[in-house]
Amino acid sequence: MHDVLVIGGGAAGFYAAIHIAESRPQTKIAILERGREVLTKVKVSGGGRCNVTHAEFNPVDLSKNYPRGQKELLGPFHTYASGDTVGFFEERGVALKIEEDGRMFPVTNSSQTIIDCFLSEADRLGIQVKTLCSVTGIEQIKEEEGIIWKVTIGDGHMYCKKLILATGSNPKMWNYVQALGHSIVQPVPSLFTFNIKDERILDIPGVATHAEVKVIPKKNKKKGKLKLDTAVLTSEGPLLITHWGMSGPAILKLSAWGARILEQYNYQFKIQVNWAPEYHHDGLLELFLKVKQVEKKTVLRTKVLDLPKRLWVNLVKSSNIDDTLTWPEVSKQQLSNLAAQLTAGIFQVNGKSTFKEEFVTAGGVDLKEINFKTYESKILTNLYFAGEIINVDAITGGFNFQNAWTGGYIAAQGVVNDLNTNFE
Numbered sequence: 063m064h065d066v067l068v069i070g071g072g073a074a075g076f077y078a079a080i081h082i083a084e085s086r087p088q089t090k091i092a093i094l095e096r097g098r099e100v101l102t103k104v105k106v107s108g109g110g111r112c113n114v115t116h117a118e119f120n121p122v123d124l125s126k127n128y129p130r131g132q133k134e135l136l137g138p139f140h141t142y143a144s145g146d147t148v149g150f151f152e153e154r155g156v157a158l159k160i161e162e163d164g165r166m167f168p169v170t171n172s173s174q175t176i177i178d179c180f181l182s183e184a185d186r187l188g189i190q191v192k193t194l195c196s197v198t199g200i201e202q203i204k205e206e207e208g209i210i211w212k213v214t215i216g217d218g219h220m221y222c223k224k225l226i227l228a229t230g231s232n233p234k235m236w237n238y239v240q241a242l243g244h245s246i247v248q249p250v251p252s253l254f255t256f257n258i259k260d261e262r263i264l265d266i267p268g269v270a271t272h273a274e275v276k277v278i279p280k281k282n283k284k285k286g287k288l289k290l291d292t293a294v295l296t297s298e299g300p301l302l303i304t305h306w307g308m309s310g311p312a313i314l315k316l317s318a319w320g321a322r323i324l325e326q327y328n329y330q331f332k333i334q335v336n337w338a339p340e341y342h343h344d345g346l347l348e349l350f351l352k353v354k355q356v357e358k359k360t361v362l363r364t365k366v367l368d369l370p371k372r373l374w375v376n377l378v379k380s381s382n383i384d385d386t387l388t389w390p391e392v393s394k395q396q397l398s399n400l401a402a403q404l405t406a407g408i409f410q411v412n413g414k415s416t417f418k419e420e421f422v423t424a425g426g427v428d429l430k431e432i433n434f435k436t437y438e439s440k441i442l443t444n445l446y447f448a449g450e451i452i453n454v455d456a457i458t459g460g461f462n463f464q465n466a467w468t469g470g471y472i473a474a475q476g477v478v479n480d481l482n483t484n485f486e
Contacts, residue, residue, distance in 0.1 A: 064090045066477055067213055067222040069197055069235070071095030073104055073463055074449030075228035076180040077470030078477075083187035085478045092190035094215070100191060101177045103230070107463070108165070112173035115147045115467065116460040117160040127461040129252070129319045131454030134429045135465065138437075142471045144464055154179050163311075165460050200225070200238050202442060208484070209443055224477045228448040228470065231423035235451065239427060243441050247453040249425030250325040254317045256333070257413040258307035262380050262403075266303055266372040273301040274339040275312050277320055278332040278408070295320045298339055303373075306415055311458065317414070318457045321424040329414045335407045337377070338367050346401040347394075354397065357389040364389065367404070377403045422462055426453040436476030437469055444480075446473040 066082055068075045071093050079091050093100070104112055118124045121139035125132045148158055148166070156179050157169045168175040184191055199214030211225040229235040236246045263269075277295040295316055302310035316333075317324065324331065338346060349366065357364055361383050365374045379385075381399040383392060427447055431440050439445040448469035456462045 063210070064092050064220065064222040065481060066091045066224045066226065067211065067220060068093045068226045068228055069200075069213070070228035070230060070232075070449070070451075071097070071100030071191065071193065072228060072230055072449065072466070073101065074230075074466035074470040075226065076101065076184065077467050078226050078228060078446075078448050078474045079189050080180070080183045080187060081471050081474035082477055083184075083189055085474065086481060087187070089478075089481065091188075092192055092220070093184070094195040094197060094213070094220075095191070095193045096196040098193055100193060101180060104176055104180075105173050107173060108167060108460075110173055111167045111171045112176045113165050113167060113458075113460040113463065114151065114158055114176065115144045115166045115464045117144065117164045117166055119143065119145050124461075124464070127459065128454060128456045128465070129321065130424055131429065131452075131456075131465070134432075134434050135454065135468070138434055138468050138472055142468045146471070147464060147467045150467070151176075151179065154183065163459070197235070197238075200242065202242075202444075211444065224444050224446065224481065226446045226448060226473055226477065227451050228466075230450045231426070232451070236426065239451075242445075244431055244439065245428040247425045247428055249423045250321050251414065251416075251422075252318045252321040252424040252455050253314050253422040253458055254414040254416055255304065255309035256307045256313055256317075256411045257329075257415060258409050258411055260409055262376045262407065262409075263303045263308070263373075266370075266376060267305045269303045269370045269373050270300055270310060271337060271370055271373060272299065272339065273312055274298040274336040275301065275308075275316055276334045277316060277324070278334055279323075280327065280331060295323065301335070307411070308409075314458045318422075318424075318455065321455075324414075329411065331411050333409050333411060335409060336405045337369060337373065337407070338404050341401075341405055343398075343401045343405045346405055347398055350397040350401060351394065354389045354392065360386060360388050361392055361400075362387075369404075377407070422455050423450065424453070424455050426451050429453050435472075436479075437473035438476050438480075446476060448473045 068079050075093055079093050082089055107113055121143050124139050125136045158166045159169045160166050195215055201212050202209055203212050211222050213220045240246045275297050297312045297315040299312040300310045301312040353366055362378050362385050381403050383396050433440055437446050449466040454465050
C-alpha cells in the first residue's frame, strides 16, 4: 500500500511528488509513467531549452494568459506563482534567466538541467519512479481504514490512500475519470499555426514583423453552441511568415483564445492583418499622399514604413503598382489600395499545423468539479488533479508549465494536510 500514487511522469506529477516527499518524508510515493522515459515534454519544450515559466509576478496579470482557467487560477496564483517557481529551482542550484519577451529558461539553455534536477530530487527523497507502467483501470474501494484507490496495471494492482492524476492530454485517462463520475470538456487543439497559401507571403518565409490579426467571424452552422461565435477575435504581436503560412505569438495567441471557435469553423476561415498597427487606412493614405509630394523614387524602392523589405515589395506589387512606377506617377487609388493591403489585408486560412512540439489541448476535467484550494476532486474523495488533465491551457511563453507547477504544489499541500489529519 502506497500513501500516494502519481499517475503521469511529467512536470506536474514530479512537482507534486517532490513537494509531498519534502513536507512529509515518511510518505511512500510512486510515480507511474506509461512511456519508456519520464519528463518527455519538458525535454522538447522551448526548442530543447525548457521555457520554465514567465517573468509575470503579479497573480492577476499572470492569470490573464489563460483562455481557459483565468478565473479559477487567480486564487492558486496568490498561493504559488512564478516567483515561487524561480525560488524552487534556485534552491536546488538551477538558476533561471529572463529573456526580452519575459520567458524564463535555465541559464544552461538546456532542458536536461530541469530533468536532472527532478530525477535527483526524486532519488534523494526516495520517490519510486516506475516507467512502462500503463494504467488500465482505476477504482475506489472501501477498506476498514477508509476509502482507498485500486490502480490496475496490466495483470497487477497497486493500492494507495491518495491518487494524483497528472497525465496531461490523455484521452484514455479522461475516459477513466469520466467513468468515475467526472465531466470532461471535449478537448480541441490549442496553440497552432495557420496554413495559408497566398502570393503575398509565398516566397518570403522567415520574415517577421509586428502585426495585428483579426479573425473574421462567420455564421455558425451548429447553432447555439457558442456564445462567442459572433465575437471578433483580435491579437497583436510578432507575426512570423513560414513555408506553410503564418506563425509567431500574434497567431498563437489567436489559436489559444479562439480554440473552440476555430474548431467549429473546421479551421477554414479568413483573417484580416494590419501590418502597421499604429495606422488605419485613412491615416496611412494621408501619409502616402504627403510622401508623393516630396519623393521622386519608385514606390517599390521607398519603404515608407518600418516593415521588412521583402514584405513591403510583395504588398506594393499586390496593390497593382508597377515596379517602375514612381511616387509622382502613382495614383491616389493605387495608394489607397496599398494602404488597404497594409492595414486590412484579407488572408484565407485552410487548416492548421502543430506549433513545434509544444502541442496544447483545450479541454479536460471540468473546472467546476475541482476544489482549487486543494486541487482535490469535488466528486471523489482522495483524488487530486494537476497539470493539463484539467480544462486549463495558456498562451505560449512558459504559462502552461506554470499551471503545472502551481497545480502540483497545491495538490501536494492538499495531500499532505489530509494525510496528516486522517491517516496518522
